[in-house]
Amino acid sequence: MSENLSKEKMLELLADQAVFGLSEKELQELRNLEKEYPKLKEDKSFEVAAAAINLSSVKIDKAIPQSLQAKILADADDFVGSKEIAEEEEQQNAVSTAGVVSQAVESNIRQVQFEEPKRPFWQWLTPIFAGIGCVALLLNIWLTYGNQNEVAEKPEKPVVEEPKELSPTEKREQLIASAKDVVKTSWTSPLKDENLKGEVVWSDEKQEGYMTFKGLAQNDIDKETYQLWIFDETQDEKTPIDGGVFDIKKNGEIVVPIDAKLKVKNPAAFAVTVEKPGGVVVSDREKVVALAKV
Amino acid sequence: MFFEQSNFHQTTSWFKIKPYSVTGNLELKEEEYVAQTILQRIAAGDKSAVQECLDTYGGLIWSLARRMLPNVNEAEDAVQEIFIDVWKTAERFDESKSSETTYVAMIARRRLIDRLRKTTRQPNVDSFEDILVEPSKNEDKQIQTSIEAKQAAKVLQDLRPEQQKVLQLSIVQGYSHQEISDALEMPLGTVKTHARRGLMQVREILEERNLNRGREVSA
Numbered sequence: 001m002s003e004n005l006s007k008e009k010m011l012e013l014l015a016d017q018a019v020f021g022l023s024e025k026e027l028q029e030l031r032n033l034e035k036e037y038p039k040l041k042e043d044k045s046f047e048v049a050a051a052a053i054n055l056s057s058v059k060i061d062k063a064i065p066q067s068l069q070a071k072i073l074a075d076a077d078d079f080v081g082s083k084e085i086a087e088e089e090e091q092q093n094a095v096s097t098a099g100v101v102s103q104a105v106e107s108n109i110r111q112v113q114f115e116e117p118k119r120p121f122w123q124w125l126t127p128i129f130a131g132i133g134c135v136a137l138l139l140n141i142w143l144t145y146g147n148q149n150e151v152a153e154k155p156e157k158p159v160v161e162e163p164k165e166l167s168p169t170e171k172r173e174q175l176i177a178s179a180k181d182v183v184k185t186s187w188t189s190p191l192k193d194e195n196l197k198g199e200v201v202w203s204d205e206k207q208e209g210y211m212t213f214k215g216l217a218q219n220d221i222d223k224e225t226y227q228l229w230i231f232d233e234t235q236d237e238k239t240p241i242d243g244g245v246f247d248i249k250k251n252g253e254i255v256v257p258i259d260a261k262l263k264v265k266n267p268a269a270f271a272v273t274v275e276k277p278g279g280v281v282v283s284d285r286e287k288v289v290a291l292a293k294v
Numbered sequence: 295m296f297f298e299q300s301n302f303h304q305t306t307s308w309f310k311i312k313p314y315s316v317t318g319n320l321e322l323k324e325e326e327y328v329a330q331t332i333l334q335r336i337a338a339g340d341k342s343a344v345q346e347c348l349d350t351y352g353g354l355i356w357s358l359a360r361r362m363l364p365n366v367n368e369a370e371d372a373v374q375e376i377f378i379d380v381w382k383t384a385e386r387f388d389e390s391k392s393s394e395t396t397y398v399a400m401i402a403r404r405r406l407i408d409r410l411r412k413t414t415r416q417p418n419v420d421s422f423e424d425i426l427v428e429p430s431k432n433e434d435k436q437i438q439t440s441i442e443a444k445q446a447a448k449v450l451q452d453l454r455p456e457q458q459k460v461l462q463l464s465i466v467q468g469y470s471h472q473e474i475s476d477a478l479e480m481p482l483g484t485v486k487t488h489a490r491r492g493l494m495q496v497r498e499i500l501e502e503r504n505l506n507r508g509r510e511v512s513a
Contacts, residue, residue, distance in 0.1 A: 012486075016489075020464060020486075020489070023411075047404070048391065048500060052496060068370050068374070071370075079382075281477035
């Protein structure tokens with residue numbers, strides 16, 4: 001392969017890697033070319049460009065779950081701890097190699113070695129909660145068994161309830177009440193199914209919306225799923241925005257949140273198709289079960 | 295356009311660092327005030343920056359993972375791995391090459407692409423229950439993006455529609471070239487060519503910007 005061709009090939013592989021990732025074979029090819037062009041090996045510009053494109057259309061509408069935050073903080077704890085140990089070891093090695101360890105340094109290092117490692121506040125949460133739990137348990141036992149006569153006269157302790165996650169129905173109502181630009185339109189059935197009722201609400205400002213259905217048939221989740229498509233002014237009519245997939249598992253009125261994969265602007269219509277499980281990138285629109293024009 | 299932009303988010307903060315004396319004297323000497331990004335602070339061992347990193351980029355990384363990966367559990371695992379990658383590589387972050395947000399997105403994409411290649415892509419297979427327990431939206435949260443993203447958006451607007459479509463499906467939604475080829479009924483080679491050409495145009499503009507920035511600094 002001539003020099004120009006091999007360089008071009010390497011640039012292609014770097015571009016493919018940034019967009020799609022590489023197969024084992026392609027990766028090996030890239031490794032071989034990296035030996036010829038070590039400078040390009042360090043070139044992250046393709047990945048930066050791909051990340052920039054990704055960011056240019058990212059819609060940050062999903063708050064990270066609290067349980068996941070807790071796991072990440074625990075990982076952070078391990079990370080910081082291991083980094084500290086590594087740094088201490090590095091410092092000790094540097095000092096002993098130099099051979100100029102002063103007494104002051106030695107005493108400080110000893111102090112570092114024997115000091116209890118400082119723990120981040122979240123590590124203290126478990127023992128604190130455990131302690132509070134023990135105290136509460138003892139208090140409860142005492143109130144129940146040690147002081148039964150008095151307990152009967154005392155008013156019940158107030159129960160502190162965790163903030164309740166709103167249901168899709170409540171969220172829908174909240175959206176209608178709070179957004180100024182809500183569009184609302186009713187479903188019609190291209191299959192002339194008279195049982196199908198319901199509507200779509202959508203807000204461009206909040207990039208949030210909900211579908212309500214009554215009479216939409218339950219689907220066999222192993223064979224098919226429903227998928228929403230949003231036709232708006234940003235997209236060609238042939239490639240509407242994927243509004244997410246959903247399953248109908250029960251009869252009665254159902255509220256489904258819209259999960260638009262791209263930013264929606266001025267929607268003109270919403271359509272629900274039946275697709276293979278998992279959904280599709282582009283629908284062949286063979287089976288459109290619900291349509292709502294704005 | 296779907297590449298519409300929001301505000302640029304700057305994550306630099308001012309804080310105090312205390313240099314460690316390598317001569318063996320652990321007495322802390324003069325304090326210096328420097329502007330450092332979150333990642334630079336993590337690299338320097340500032341523990342508070344780790345929490346700040348989660349607060350600042352948690353929503354972004356979670357959104358990228360949820361869009362590209364098939365289910366919640368897998369997205370959660372990926373997000374954990376991404377944060378560890380971000381912390382470990384924090385010292386490699388170079389402000390002259392990209393903004394911090396773009397760097398974080400780049401690290402996230404690497405991990406997400408790795409995962410995508412190992413799994414059969416079945417996008418959006420949330421069960422109905424999964425959708426119902428989706429965390430609520432934080433409507434007031436500012437969308438974090440970067441100067442590179444703004445420039446990328448401008449370039450993308452001028453690309454051919456096929457190139458836009460391929461980049462949108464591959465980069466934004468994480469579909470493989472084969473899936474895009476099948477879906478758009480486009481030869482595999484053409485899909486790759488559209489992706490490469492579109493990406494190279496964005497890359498050129500960003501490189502140009504970096505060069506100009508370099509000139510401004512040296513002048």
